[in-house]
Amino acid sequence: MTVKRIVKAIKFSKAFKVYIVIPLYSEGIPGSSNLQEILHWQYHTLRYMFKEINRNLRLYKSSASVEDYLRFFFLGKIETPPKTQVPQIPAHQIYVHSKLMIIDDYYCLIGSGNINDRSLNGSRDTELSVGISQAYFTPYQENGEWALPKADIYGFRVLLWVEHFGEYYDWMDNPGFQATWDKVVEIATENYKAYLNPEIYQKKNILLS
Template sequence: MWDGWGSLDDIFRSIDNGSLRGFPKDVQEAEHQNLVCAKNLVIDRSVQKAYIQAIRAAKNFIYIENQYFLGSSYAWPSFKDAGADHLIPMEIALKIVNKIRANERFSVYIIIPMWPEGSPNSAPVQEILFWQAQTMQMMYDIIAEELKASEILYAHPQDYLNFYCLGNREWCNEEGSTSGSNRSSSGSSVSPSYKNGRFMIYVHAKGMIVDDEYVILGSANINQRSMAGSRDTEIAMGAYQPHHTWTNKKQHPRGQVYGYRMSLWTEHMGTIEDHMKEPESLACMHNVNQLAEDNWRKFTSDDFSPLQGHILKYPIKVNYNGKMCKKNTTL
């Protein structure tokens, strides 16, 4: 449908007939409407399908902000039967593989929270972080294997796929702790991160931008609960401007989707640079990674130093063979 800004919009859902009336009861009719039939359920998985279609159609880059990023468990290094089998992480990895084989540039930027909601030491949060690491490792393994098979020995998996989080450093001595105290002015205990002026910025967004011409925004996390269709009920919209596409312009689109991404990047990176206008380029990927790494060093340093923007490199190290390990940092 058309909106007032010259955009074409679609609505997508994750929902089943237990939560919504009017789904067809006939299996053939349900399948004709792109619905999924499972046992006694008729399921609308159009949010997941919209993500998959947009990823498969991507030509240059993908930018994601989401509260969670885990899935495609059937290909994880371990716990393959975990049940988080939605396709989005695998589709992204395979898109990169296809671009490597075609000798074409492709970049994927994914921003997630440093840790999910809750105490980072709690069992539920640690479990989610473990599944998330399984997802990341699966993707980097696939990319590294393709680079090796294609004999592109000079390239690194992080030339194509990177994960980031957001944070800030600021002192709160007036109402919080001082450099020599573990208690606030009210007498309550102060966490080490608060005492050292380190603050995670919690990412609660749920969206994806493709090629600066298409955007998906909604309530769905990139996890099984949101993408299954038979669990959490979700809604999302997808939109593009027909006059601001690569096909129409024969060059990088500069419409509202581009403006939206640039406004996000300007906030996250604290600057506007020419390389940010071409996010698919290796120069842009390297510059974003360098800024995120510099900010992470400042964030974890004992010496206080303000960050440029808020983007931080997610605290993992990826080797040329795609194998991940944790960075040695204590917050």
């Protein structure tokens, strides 16, 4: 689903941005067979996505890269440890178990279903999800440019971004803009450096790349 939509954007030389937040690592014992199987299929899923997008970039002779369309992030937290004699871990991941998709600030899907065919095609896993749309608030053209609606779903997404970045910035209003994409990647990359060296950096935002 995601790859097909990105390929469509590549074919017609259109900008398209997909932000995906997943756990840095799955819950469980790293060496257990259950966790290894999860990591196995996660690796092959990501590998397929990157290979298929890359193949189509070459097919349509695009100078773009996979990272111009698709980015993966995770959430982490850097704590200030209390002054005790017990060893503390100042940096840790925030385990993402939410199933949430927001499309162009006018459609939102949230529930127990994973964003894949197994959960969403209606004939396999039993799940419960809610699709939310605002019929009178859809993307529109303004001075020849596409603009996103600014209604309740927009407000919900921006609140999530504020929680992830620590405060509100104007560039959050337009997630499809290249400048926004670049800023998110820049901040998330810096946050990852802080995550690896928590004794050097102190960050209040939690999105990492």
